[in-house]
Amino acid sequence: MVGAAVSGRDRVLARVRAALGPDRGGAAGVPRDYRRGLGAERADVVALFTERVADLRVPVRHVGADELGTAVAAALWGREAKRIAVPAGLPYGWLADLDGVRALADVPPLDDAALAALDAVVTGCAAAVAETGAVVLDGGRGQGRRALARAPAHHLCVVHADQIAGTVPEALARLDPRRPLTWLGGTPGLEVLVVDQRLC
């Protein structure tokens, strides 16, 4: 298998070189005149994000940091969620007000049967994009593995206001390309809670 792979590599690269011939390289520079930022105030960025998330038909609410526990409990109650999973590292306070909900930690990882029986998951995120309404998970603290966000019918994602980037270029600059990234847009079952410090 190694032999076949190596010769395939050499053949393909030789074909590419033959195809390019003497024309290779020498392409003009890339004009990057597109917008990098919104040039907006922080409050406008948060307001735009909320508007754009709603445009994706994803339910979205603004809460102050001290109301988050109540808001999480209310969102889960609204979906009649009884069994939820939470990733490692999710702040305990987010789940402090749960009542009648069984929260399973994904440590050690839940098996497929357990994942299939979930009503919801609660996660944080790595970044969000105001202009498009996307939230990005990178498997870091409070976000969990990819299988978690894919499993249940309801995914409650908590976004802190300072995690919201204005544009796609700004968001990409914040993200680590080596992490397992998932960008969620109008994904069915997604719900977003925006935590705004100034609402405290």
Next chain:
Amino acid sequence: MSGAVPPAGTPPPPPPPPPRFADAAREALADPSVRRGLREATSAARAGAAGAVADSADWEELRAAGAAVRDRTLLDLDRYLEELEGAVVEAGGTVHWAVSAADAVRVVAGLVRAQGESGAAVADAPVLREIGLAGGLAAAGIAVLDAGAAAAVAVTGVDFMVAETGALVRSGGDAAPAPSAALVAVAGLEQAVPAWRDLEVFLQLLPRASGAGRTAARTVVWSGPVAGDGPAACHLVLVDNGRTRALADPVGRTALRCIGCEACLNVCPVYERTGPAAYGPGGAGPIGAVRVPLQRGVRGAHAASLPFASTLCGACADVCPVKIDLPGLLVHLRGEVVEARRDRPVPAPELAAMRAAAWTLAEPRRYEAALRRGARWGRLLARGGRIGRLPGRLGKWSDARDLPAPPAQSFRAWWGRR
């Protein structure tokens, strides 16, 4: 792969060559319900894309950047592919290279078997359709499961590969593949982009042009295996399958800028009526009509028919997010088809007609005689000042057209008498 080849792995006989576009399109055109469905689907996608494009404040700047990044990548493709290979390997992945579609299917089948599996979840992606993966795996005795199925091995297409970091990006609405043991990503050579930063252009262009909106429902980035999260092995299969043939054509290589958004399909008046099947498996719509002959050559009747499957209205070039001059490429390829047929012992009817016209127009005397004769025949065929039907094979052309009868006296004859 070189060792134990199971009996089910014997290659099937090569499929018959696909029919010419005009013949294949007849079936779709005859079914009004197919046409209605296509019209609704394409107009919905068109409206979605138009809205998302109008919403972008800097669409033209993004298009210019996208086209330039693609051109730069293509003109240094070998260097970027080697850089990509290094980055994927460093991230813990494995890279495989396939010259042909059959090679690619063989590599994927080998990877599935190497996991000890007899089935794999297979996503829908243009490159997988192009290489006939589902059929090829089935012929090799491997069960093809639904993309969302829980499987040890999943095969997917990717939209972009970042040479700098080895990240593989799949952007799309359907369920992302979630294999437990191995991910097999298949990509065309041209899908490499140099740097992570370049995604800031393409992750804006692709969802908007494809009609998904400002952002795709789900975009997944794989950078090698991650402990405790997803498959333990990541494979990348790089497919040539004629891309280097297109790359060798300095005009045609611009078609490899394509990011697979399918915006050109949804605005194409020909595609809106015929649907994808008539174009064959290599790609549909204007981009398919360009890429199939560029990648396969124009010797085959099917590939040679595709550049003519267009009215050259230019709508595709207007919507292309990487500014591919599709009508220009179609005309370029029509020229290639005519060139390729010039040396046939029996000339094609168009070529015979063109040669006759060239001979007639070369001499004023011949032209005048032809004009007189043509006017006489034309008036003989006309009914009520219109020609409704031309005789013989020309009748096909006049089926949907009426011609005015030629006047009794040509301008030339009138001028000559003054």
